[in-house]
Amino acid sequence: MSLRILGTGSALPEKRVTNEDLTRLVDTSDEWIVTRTGIRERRVQTSESLTELGAKAALAALENAGAEKESVDLVLCTTVRGDAVTPGQACLIEKQLDLHCPAFDINAACAGFVFALHLCAAYLATGAFRRILVISAESMSSLCDWTDRSTCVLFGDGAAAALLEKGDSLVDIQLLCQPDGGELLYAGAPHGNSPFRLGEEKSPFLYMNGQEVYKFAVHASVDGLRALLEKNGVSPDQVDHYLLHQANYRILEAARTRLRQPREKFPLTLDGCGNTSSSSLPILLDSLNRSGKLKKGQLLAMSAFGAGLSAGTALLRWDKED
Numbered sequence: 001m002s003l004r005i006l007g008t009g010s011a012l013p014e015k016r017v018t019n020e021d022l023t024r025l026v027d028t029s030d031e032w033i034v035t036r037t038g039i040r041e042r043r044v045q046t047s048e049s050l051t052e053l054g055a056k057a058a059l060a061a062l063e064n065a066g067a068e069k070e071s072v073d074l075v076l077c078t079t080v081r082g083d084a085v086t087p088g089q090a091c092l093i094e095k096q097l098d099l100h101c102p103a104f105d106i107n108a109a110c111a112g113f114v115f116a117l118h119l120c121a122a123y124l125a126t127g128a129f130r131r132i133l134v135i136s137a138e139s140m141s142s143l144c145d146w147t148d149r150s151t152c153v154l155f156g157d158g159a160a161a162a163l164l165e166k167g168d169s170l171v172d173i174q175l176l177c178q179p180d181g182g183e184l185l186y187a188g189a190p191h192g193n194s195p196f197r198l199g200e201e202k203s204p205f206l207y208m209n210g211q212e213v214y215k216f217a218v219h220a221s222v223d224g225l226r227a228l229l230e231k232n233g234v235s236p237d238q239v240d241h242y243l244l245h246q247a248n249y250r251i252l253e254a255a256r257t258r259l260r261q262p263r264e265k266f267p268l269t270l271d272g273c274g275n276t277s278s279s280s281l282p283i284l285l286d287s288l289n290r291s292g293k294l295k296k297g298q299l300l301a302m303s304a305f306g307a308g309l310s311a312g313t314a315l316l317r318w319d320k321e322d
Contacts, residue, residue: 002125003117004167004319006067008286009060010160011053012043012273019153026149033153038249042156042274044141050083053159054137055096061133061161064289072163074129075103076120078112078136078278080187080307081143089137109185110245110306111175112136112278114314117164118173124166135161136279143187145205154248155206156274160282171299171315172232176220178309184209184216185307213309214251221245221255221303224313229301232315236261238299239315241288245304246270246280255303267293277306294318 018041019030033039045053054077062069075094082089082105090103108115113136120132140155188202221244229236236259244252246269256266269284276283281304288294298318305311 002166002168002170003121003164003316004169006163006165006320007061007063007065008160008162008282008289009057009062009064010158010283010286011056011060012158013045013048013053015044015046016041017044022153025146026152028149028153036250037154038252038268038270039153039274040271042272043158045139045157050079050089050137050139050159051092051096053157054089054093054135054161057137057159057161058093058097058133058135061163065163067131067163069097069099071131072099072133073101074123074132075099075101076116076132076134077103077105078108078116078134079105079138080107080109080277081139082137090135093135093137108278108306108310108312109308110247110275110277110280111304111308111310111312112306113281114173114302114304114312115175115310117170117314118175118312120164121170121173124164130165132164133161134164134282135159136282138277138279140206140275140277143206148205150210151206151208154275156276158273158276158279158283160279160286162282162285167319169316169319171317172228173312173314174224174228176224176311178216180309182307184212184309214248216309217247217251217305218254218258220305220309220311221251222258224311225255225259225301225303228313228315234299234315239265239301240298241294241300242266243281243284243300243302245306246273246284247275247305278304280304289320294320296321
């Protein structure tokens with residue numbers, strides 16, 4: 001697998017929405033939210049566009065890598081919903097960055113960043129591209145029903161980026177899809193005003209069967225990590241950091257206890273960011289990178305899961321100088 005991470009960056013909206021703020025919108029409490037999710041606050045877009053957040057994260061990643069933006073020859077964006085249906089969010093961010101290379105989006109829901117790493121590893125191995133800028137940009141606040149306490153308390157907005165080039169950091173990666181037809185996790189799309197369309201439209205708001213998604217998330221994370229580690233002759237104890245999708249503290253704890261690992265190996269941004277879909281993992285990665293907790297040679301295990309139902313697991317060795 002051909003890939004190394006040169007630099008990371010992230011950007012969050014200015015607006016902090018605390019659990020106490022949400023008690024004025026829905027029947028909930030700080031205690032109810034914290035005990036069930038681990039979330040204390042999240043960032044929510046007000047005047048910032050997703051394009052602006054994505055570009056800010058991208059520039060931070062380029063700066064962290066010590067790279068010129070002209071060295072990028074592909075922009076790839078993971079997103080559930082961009083600022084527009086078309087053009088793609090990657091194209092909008094590319095315009096903001098004043099770049100002129102191929103750009104497109106992929107949507108693998110919350111697992112999008114791992115799916116992007118898999119795609120980039122293939123591109124880089126063939127020599128099709130030399131440097132790829134992966135940007136994960138998500139506006140979950142635009143999908144939530146803010147009268148539904150079961151979902152609106154979970155999500156936040158944000159963007160993160162990673163600059164990639166060919167290298168030997170990626171040990172292995174695997175992807176999974178367990179198709180559910182949108183029965184467990186779904187957000188509808190507008191269908192316009194065609195007079196010929198038959199049938200009822202589904203609600204555009206995000207719907208989630210929390211109990212069933214929880215079961216899938218725990219099994220996909222634990223089984224995926226165990227399988228990947230065993231395949232590569234690595235014991236769970238040899239992993240320095242487990243970077244799991246920041247969806248719910250209970251999911252993270254269930255995975256941690258099944259793998260019999262200490263809490264310090266499972267870093268969090270969940271408490272301050274909520275679930276930011278595909279940008280969750282790269283936001284966490286950037287937080288660790290900038291805090292100096294990542295050391296060259298350390299082994300990182302990543303796992304993410306989301307609508308589809310999709311999941312991705314990756315094992316990589318950190319190859320960036322401190």
